[in-house]
Amino acid sequence: MRLPLKSGWLLVLPFLLLVGGLFLGPILNVLWISVTEPAPGFGNYAQLGSSDTLRRILWTTLRVCVMCTAFSVILGYSIAYAMVHATGPAQSRMLGLLLISFWISVLVRTFSWLMLLGRNGVVNSTLDALGIISAPIPFMRNELGVLIGMVHYMVPYAVLPIFAAMQSIDGRVVQASRSLGGSGAQTFWRIYLPMTKPGVVAASLVVFIINLGFYVIPAVLGGGKVLMVAEYISVQVLITLQWGTAAMLAAILLFGVLALMFLMSRFMKLSTVFGGART
Amino acid sequence: MHDKNFMRETLLQGAQAFQAGKMQRRSFLALCGMAGFASASVLAGKAEAAASEIVMWNWGGQSEECHQSAIGAAFTQDTGVPLKFDTSGPLQGKIKEMVDSGNVTADVCDADLFDAVALGKTGHLEALDYSVIDKTKTIDGYALEFGISIILYGYAFMYDTQAYPDGPPTSWADFFDTAKFPGTRSLYKWANGSLEAALMADGVEKDKLYPLDIDRALKKITAIKADTIYWGSGSEAQSMIVNGEVSMGMVWQNRGRSIETETNGRYKLVMNQALAMPGAYIVPKGNPGGADVMKFIATAQSVPAQLDLFACLGMTPTNPEAIAQMAEVDQPYSITSAANMPMIALNDPTWWGENTDAAVNAFLAAIS
Numbered sequence A: 001m002r003l004p005l006k007s008g009w010l011l012v013l014p015f016l017l018l019v020g021g022l023f024l025g026p027i028l029n030v031l032w033i034s035v036t037e038p039a040p041g042f043g044n045y046a047q048l049g050s051s052d053t054l055r056r057i058l059w060t061t062l063r064v065c066v067m068c069t070a071f072s073v074i075l076g077y078s079i080a081y082a083m084v085h086a087t088g089p090a091q092s093r094m095l096g097l098l099l100i101s102f103w104i105s106v107l108v109r110t111f112s113w114l115m116l117l118g119r120n121g122v123v124n125s126t127l128d129a130l131g132i133i134s135a136p137i138p139f140m141r142n143e144l145g146v147l148i149g150m151v152h153y154m155v156p157y158a159v160l161p162i163f164a165a166m167q168s169i170d171g172r173v174v175q176a177s178r179s180l181g182g183s184g185a186q187t188f189w190r191i192y193l194p195m196t197k198p199g200v201v202a203a204s205l206v207v208f209i210i211n212l213g214f215y216v217i218p219a220v221l222g223g224g225k226v227l228m229v230a231e232y233i234s235v236q237v238l239i240t241l242q243w244g245t246a247a248m249l250a251a252i253l254l255f256g257v258l259a260l261m262f263l264m265s266r267f268m269k270l271s272t273v274f275g276g277a278r279t
Numbered sequence B: 001m002h003d004k005n006f007m008r009e010t011l012l013q014g015a016q017a018f019q020a021g022k023m024q025r026r027s028f029l030a031l032c033g034m035a036g037f038a039s040a041s042v043l044a045g046k047a048e049a050a051a052s053e054i055v056m057w058n059w060g061g062q063s064e065e066c067h068q069s070a071i072g073a074a075f076t077q078d079t080g081v082p083l084k085f086d087t088s089g090p091l092q093g094k095i096k097e098m099v100d101s102g103n104v105t106a107d108v109c110d111a112d113l114f115d116a117v118a119l120g121k122t123g124h125l126e127a128l129d130y131s132v133i134d135k136t137k138t139i140d141g142y143a144l145e146f147g148i149s150i151i152l153y154g155y156a157f158m159y160d161t162q163a164y165p166d167g168p169p170t171s172w173a174d175f176f177d178t179a180k181f182p183g184t185r186s187l188y189k190w191a192n193g194s195l196e197a198a199l200m201a202d203g204v205e206k207d208k209l210y211p212l213d214i215d216r217a218l219k220k221i222t223a224i225k226a227d228t229i230y231w232g233s234g235s236e237a238q239s240m241i242v243n244g245e246v247s248m249g250m251v252w253q254n255r256g257r258s259i260e261t262e263t264n265g266r267y268k269l270v271m272n273q274a275l276a277m278p279g280a281y282i283v284p285k286g287n288p289g290g291a292d293v294m295k296f297i298a299t300a301q302s303v304p305a306q307l308d309l310f311a312c313l314g315m316t317p318t319n320p321e322a323i324a325q326m327a328e329v330d331q332p333y334s335i336t337s338a339a340n341m342p343m344i345a346l347n348d349p350t351w352w353g354e355n356t357d358a359a360v361n362a363f364l365a366a367i368s
Helices: A005-036 A043-050 A052-085 A088-102 A106-117 A122-129 A143-167 A171-179 A184-195 A197-212 A216-221 A229-238 A243-267 B002-019 B025-052 B062-079 B092-101 B113-121 B194-201 B214-223 B234-242 B253-262 B292-301 B303-313 B320-324 B328-333 B349-367
Strands: B054-057 B083-086 B108-112 B147-160 B185-188 B228-231 B248-252 B267-282
Touching: A005 A043, A005 A243, A043 A052, A043 A243, A052 A088, A052 A143, A052 A197, A052 A229, A052 A243, A052 B349, A088 A143, A106 A122, A106 A143, A106 A216, A143 A197, A143 A216, A171 A184, A184 A197, A197 A243, A216 A229, A229 A243, A229 B092, A229 B349, B054 B062, B054 B292, B062 B083, B062 B292, B062 B303, B092 B108, B092 B113, B108 B113, B108 B292, B113 B147, B113 B267, B113 B349, B147 B194, B147 B253, B147 B292, B147 B303, B185 B194, B185 B234, B194 B214, B194 B267, B194 B349, B214 B349, B228 B234, B234 B248, B234 B253, B248 B253, B253 B267, B253 B328, B292 B303, B303 B320
Parallel strands: B054 B083, B054 B108, B185 B228, B185 B248
Antiparallel strands: B108 B267, B147 B248, B147 B267
């Protein structure tokens, strides 16, 4: 039996209302605050033109997020490649390890990195004891530290979509390329990589968007000098009470992500990226 | 709070059982429905019962136990009203949001006196009832219309005795002198205290700090930026020191003693030019517990409560009578003891209450 379209919509209506009320409501409220506090108008947005600080914070955020996305996706690609080509139990073990890393809280990771790579951390003190370095290498409390922490957090998010894309590739395509005289490198660059592109794009989008909101890792591993948008928004909401500025920056993030999705949609079908029906 | 947590745990366990196939879909959905209904009634019940308790909004951890034993126990004994806690941290933005939303669930916030100035002005706080609370049981100038200082914390610095074996640093001028005292330093990243320290290092008299010359302070701070890292919480400040990340680090003064003990005296607290900060109790507008909260604040001013808080958290009493009764061994760590008083600077809550936004944002712009 097939329900007519109308009653199907009725079934999802409560959830649509829930999403509308609990999700869109607050977002609209943020947009509203961004044009009404402290005075009606676009004064908050005009700050982007007049404030070097805001521009620098946005630029830091963009720079760190792009670098983190690139490293996470490259590492994620290699891990996914190894996982796809591993057999049975080995593959499950690898997947298990990957999923376990999702459960480790961001605070625990952050402090583990400090213990490992901090000024008196395991790595620095070992290198020092071996006489390789005379002064500790500054891995942490700077932009490098933020990148290490963020890439470590994001790699599993990059692996999963790429892994899914690789799994759906028919191995015979690769064999066909080889039997027609393609070298290993040619087969990878011209056959394998293009076929995994939806996975790579999905991974990049997911990683980049999650990165934009990072708060704890930059705050702690950056030593206060790597100020990203999320932390700045939190300070404006909680300490300086500049809610208009905070809402404006939140809106900029939102529009930035939407613009990114739009750009992507010009180049490829987003539904294939997110595992929708392939046409 | 606990009821809500219980519901959440029940649901989580249900969800796990459902995922593992140990629970039928139908039972799981029924559980979800019941939990939703039950939390609604729990929340309603909480609102009705609110008048029979005082909720303190603080930062949790050790301070919850300490406030309960030092103030809560005596207050409940006197009034029969229990003390409960919300440990999510009463930052200005959260208090403003709570009052604006009309759903006020806290009676008293363990906040800063400059919060009383900032939020009092905008109508987010109840005026204190000075017929119940005693204005004379605090430091001069720290009993304001919308808040009163109950304890003092402060900003001071600690140094590594092994880094500076001949001639340790003794002032903020030494702290900012990276030529004479090489090594990494740490400062508080939300401006407070860091600006005052920089000005004292630059030669401003400790009783002529306010109004703060922000530009002058930032010049001093950016001059040592390459050798500075910045902390956002007391535990972060502490770990920077005990893990050897810094040779000199700013700390919340009340933590200095435990760091000295923990490191067997390797790191030493310098009380000279410490900045005393008035920690204050403020009451959100329309607090559910009503006027009873004033009795609670009065209880916190009593000598036993003040001495207990010092023993438990290291926060210096503000009640002169309690200060006078402090043991000899505790005097060096009490920021307003007779020996320390001539060396320290006193924070001006009015300046900070009116200038926090400008100061914090200028500071963040300079260090990032």
